[in-house]
Amino acid sequence: MPETAIAKRPRRRVLVNKTIAPYLFLLPFAVLFVAFLIIPLLYAFDLSLYRSALVGGTRFVWFDNYRRAFTDANFWDGVILLFKFGLLQIPIMLGLALLFALILDSGIVYAKSFFRISFFIPYAVPAVIAALLWGYMYGPAYGPFAQLATAVGWPKPDFFNPTTILPALANIAVWEFMGYNMIIYFAALQAIPTDLEEASMMDGASAFTYAIKVKLPMIVPMIIVTVIFSIIGTLQLFSEPYLIYNLARTVINSHFTPNFYAYTLAFTGQQYNYSAAISFVLGGVVAIVSYAFMLAANRGVNR
Amino acid sequence: MSIVGKNFTSARFRRNRWLLTGVLALYFVYTFLPIWYVITASTKTNPDLFSSFGLWFAGDFHLWDNLRDLFTIQNGIFRLWLWNTFYYSVVSAVCAALFATFAGYAFAKYDFVGKKFLFALVLGAVMIPQTALVIPTFLLLSKVGLLNTPLSVILPQLVFPPGVFLMRVYVDEAIPSELIDAGRVDGAGELHIFSSLAFRLLMPGFTTVLILAFVASWNNYFLPLVVLNSSEHFPVTVGLAQWYASATQGSGGTLLFTVVMAGALVSILPVILAFLVMQRFWQGGLGAGSVKA
Numbered sequence: 001m002p003e004t005a006i007a008k009r010p011r012r013r014v015l016v017n018k019t020i021a022p023y024l025f026l027l028p029f030a031v032l033f034v035a036f037l038i039i040p041l042l043y044a045f046d047l048s049l050y051r052s053a054l055v056g057g058t059r060f061v062w063f064d065n066y067r068r069a070f071t072d073a074n075f076w077d078g079v080i081l082l083f084k085f086g087l088l089q090i091p092i093m094l095g096l097a098l099l100f101a102l103i104l105d106s107g108i109v110y111a112k113s114f115f116r117i118s119f120f121i122p123y124a125v126p127a128v129i130a131a132l133l134w135g136y137m138y139g140p141a142y143g144p145f146a147q148l149a150t151a152v153g154w155p156k157p158d159f160f161n162p163t164t165i166l167p168a169l170a171n172i173a174v175w176e177f178m179g180y181n182m183i184i185y186f187a188a189l190q191a192i193p194t195d196l197e198e199a200s201m202m203d204g205a206s207a208f209t210y211a212i213k214v215k216l217p218m219i220v221p222m223i224i225v226t227v228i229f230s231i232i233g234t235l236q237l238f239s240e241p242y243l244i245y246n247l248a249r250t251v252i253n254s255h256f257t258p259n260f261y262a263y264t265l266a267f268t269g270q271q272y273n274y275s276a277a278i279s280f281v282l283g284g285v286v287a288i289v290s291y292a293f294m295l296a297a298n299r300g301v302n303r
Numbered sequence: 304m305s306i307v308g309k310n311f312t313s314a315r316f317r318r319n320r321w322l323l324t325g326v327l328a329l330y331f332v333y334t335f336l337p338i339w340y341v342i343t344a345s346t347k348t349n350p351d352l353f354s355s356f357g358l359w360f361a362g363d364f365h366l367w368d369n370l371r372d373l374f375t376i377q378n379g380i381f382r383l384w385l386w387n388t389f390y391y392s393v394v395s396a397v398c399a400a401l402f403a404t405f406a407g408y409a410f411a412k413y414d415f416v417g418k419k420f421l422f423a424l425v426l427g428a429v430m431i432p433q434t435a436l437v438i439p440t441f442l443l444l445s446k447v448g449l450l451n452t453p454l455s456v457i458l459p460q461l462v463f464p465p466g467v468f469l470m471r472v473y474v475d476e477a478i479p480s481e482l483i484d485a486g487r488v489d490g491a492g493e494l495h496i497f498s499s500l501a502f503r504l505l506m507p508g509f510t511t512v513l514i515l516a517f518v519a520s521w522n523n524y525f526l527p528l529v530v531l532n533s534s535e536h537f538p539v540t541v542g543l544a545q546w547y548a549s550a551t552q553g554s555g556g557t558l559l560f561t562v563v564m565a566g567a568l569v570s571i572l573p574v575i576l577a578f579l580v581m582q583r584f585w586q587g588g589l590g591a592g593s594v595k596a
Binding site: 019021022023024025027028029030032033035037039040043044096100104108109110111115117118119120121122123124125126127128129132133134136137142143144147175179232235236238239243247258259262263266267272275276278279280282286287 | 316431518
């Protein structure tokens with residue numbers, strides 16, 4: 001309807017008032033949120049309280065599956081592996097992201113937009129394709145790294161043994177997500193008002209100390225957010241090891257990461273009940289680690 | 304530009320400038336390496352892929368043959384996969400971004416019972432492991448007979464909690480409450496204020512969420528892997544991963560590594576191009592979300 005008509009009749013009764021409008025706006029999201037988040041979660045929780053056996057059928061076992069999960073070495077090995085993976089990958093990824101964001105923000109390099117955009121491009125490559133490409137490149141028979149090593153007479157690098165598989169996977173994750181985090185830091189740095197910049201220039205602050213002392217502290221909240229998202233992402237690692245699995249059967253097993261384990265339990269073992277319990281324990285681990293980090297970070301910031 | 308503004312021409316400045324540009328150039332080589340590899344690999348014949356140097360072209364330029372194989376193998380199923388990926392991503396992203404915008408607007412501009420609790424719930428949803436959701440979703444979908452249908456991929460992807468969070472922050476910044484009040488004084492209804500005033504101002508935020516939801520769906524692997532089992536419904540990620548697995552195990556017979564490489568090339572190039580074309584949107588939008596966070 002034309003807006004002039006509204007202006008002429010200011011006391012017109014409206015169909016949707018202030019009280020019900022928010023519920024109406026929330027409705028589509030809320031319905032789907034309940035259908036595809038709340039209900040599956042409740043259902044999974046219900047599942048996790050049962051056990052089904054070939055003999056005796058399905059019976060209610062209270063928290064027995066959880067008790068089993070807490071002492072399941074297959075699960076905790078996966079969690080420990082992801083801790084190692086995270087401690088290796090997250091600092092490298094976010095450290096590089098921060099460094100590059102500070103360099104790009106300071107504007108002292110050539111071809112700023114070119115670097116900014118090209119570093120972000122891997123984010124557009126699906127994790128599966130990224131794992132597939134790196135998997136090819138790691139290949140001992142035809143991978144370029146093996147070829148280069150052979151050409152100069154070195155032994156072929158082995159990316160698929162117990163000590164190298166974690167760095168090999170971490171490299172894929174750094175490649176994929178460094179640019180995404182860099183863009184977030186860059187945007188946060190750019191949002192810092194420029195008058196601060198001028199003030200510190202008058203103090204004669206050099207480029208580096210300026211970046212570290214003035215700009216870095218201002219994006220600490222953003223850094224905390226990215227660390228938490230990285231922790232959550234790390235603990236859910238699945239696609240990369242699942243893809244590399246075929247190349248590295250000796251080091252990647254079906255319980256390599258907790259998500260991989262839950263997947264195997266559900267879809268090759270048909271153990272939906274125990275798989276659900278594993279997922280919930282993993283959810284608990286994610287929540288505890290994120291929360292602990294948030295507490296530690298806040299303490300550090302407020303000190 | 305500004306922070307070392309004092310001595311733009313000094314020798315030290317120029318040296319640092321070249322040094323740092325060199326560091327970035329080095330990382331660029333690393334970023335581009337797998338993409339370069341897939342470009343060269345998809346121009347080779349299968350024997351050449353194994354015998355020629357991985358980071359350069361072989362003598363025989365075989366790209367067109369590989370592409371022909373890619374699009375004709377198994378009755379041209381790859382075309383179907385590309386279309387499925389596109390279809391799932393567009394439908395999921397448009398609806399998810401729209402619903403996230405509505406919800407974000409409600410959280411930002413209204414007071415209502417249970418607001419804090421509901422928002423905490425949405426934030427908490429980010430922490431839920433994929434398997435915790437996908438496996439029960441699979442079981443529930445099988446109960447209602449939706450398993451192995453396009454809807455089984457699209458419906459769960461319509462819930463995009465990060466979008467709600469981003470839109471709430473964005474609405475707070477982009478729409479002054481006075482504007483809404485002015486609309487109310489003029490007698491406009493709440494829905495009318497949203498559709499004719501607010502939504503236009505929210506377009507940049509909406510576009511960002513749209514792109515993020517699109518990428519999330521385009522890249523999704525776990526959900527379609529679990530809920531689909533006939534290959535005519537597969538998105539590219541699941542189909543290509545399956546080809547890859549059978550090529551690695553050598554059980555594919557006619558399935559060649561070069562075809563998988565060509566498939567990888569074809570499936571990443573459109574997204575990369577789209578990113579380059581739309582960079583104005585995603586860069587602006589990601590920035591908007593970060594101001595307050």
